[in-house]
Amino acid sequence: MSAETSGEATGPIDLREFLRAAHGGSAPARTAPVWPEGQRTHAPRWARVCAALIAGAILLNAVPSPSASSVEPARDDPAVAGVVVAPAGSPLHPLPAGTPVSTTRWEVTLGEVEWSADQLVAQATYIPLSPPEGWHWALLRMQVRNLTASTADAGLISAAIVSRGYEISDRRAGDHQPAQTIPGALDRIAIAGGELRAGNLGFLLPAGAGEDCLIRLTIADRPGDDGRPFWFACG
Incomplete structure (x- = not known):
């Protein structure tokens, strides 16, 4: 079957012939296209370039934008660098005086350190003794609340002042000068519930x-426990 009888377009149509046919003339004849030698089965170069650009744009639009969960963290992110951020109440981030801390049994609040307490201790002692040369007395106010309904002793709560390589516990004060009396000493015995x-x-x-002082407060709820440490600034 020829191109004329099948209706398949095989070449360009002359516009004048097409208008003549529209006014009653014969239908314009379609001629086969004439391609330059070697280009019969190839699209023009500009068409191939445009097609490549369009395909690239489609592919770029198809790639999803990175979400917050897929973004690689920065190299200085502590989680990436392996650095653990110290929590509040640690030696690197001590709590300020007056901050209450608690366990299941006790709530404890520490005040500021009274550094020059030699005179206060001497006044409270029946036979006062001067501190050893190069040493002095300090007082620390502690407030304890029993969070349970039963009576308990606070003997498992202790504090130590850490400074310049020293760690001095309040439990050791009597070892140095057992005859000295701490004014207003905390009574840890038989604290009722609440x-x-x-x-x-x-x-x-x-x-x-x-100088450069920290306070380590240790709270244990029951005998045999190592206790939980909390660190405070001396104030």
């Missing part, structure tokens, strides 16, 4: 211990 009790802890410290 009761709030406050008093002083005494520390016999070397000179200069107040």
Whole structure:
């Protein structure tokens, strides 16, 4: 079957012939296209370039934009660098005086350190003794609340002042000068359920211990526990 009888377009149509046919003339004849030698089966170069650009644009639009969860973290991110950020209440981030901390049994609040307490201790002692040379007394106010319904002793709560390589516990004050009396000392015995009790802890410290100082508070709820440490600034 020829191109004329099949209706298949095989070449360009002359516009004048097409208009003549529209006014009653014969239908214009379609001629086969004439291609330059070697280009019969190839599209023009500009058409191939345009097709490549369009295909590239389609592919770029098909790629999803990165979400927040897929973005690689920065190299200085602590989680990437392996750095663990110290929590509040640690030696690197000590709590300020007056911040309450708690366990399942106790709530404890520490005040600021009274560094020059030699005179206060001497006044409270029946036969006062001067501190050893190069040492002095300091007092720390502690407030304890029993969070349970039963009576308990706060004997498992202790504090230590850490400074210049020293770690002086309030429990050691009596070892140095057992005859000295701590004014307003905290009574840790038989604290009733829900009761709030406050008093002083005494520390016999070397000179200069107040510089770069930290307080380590340890709270244990029951005998045999190592206790949970909390770190405070000396204030």
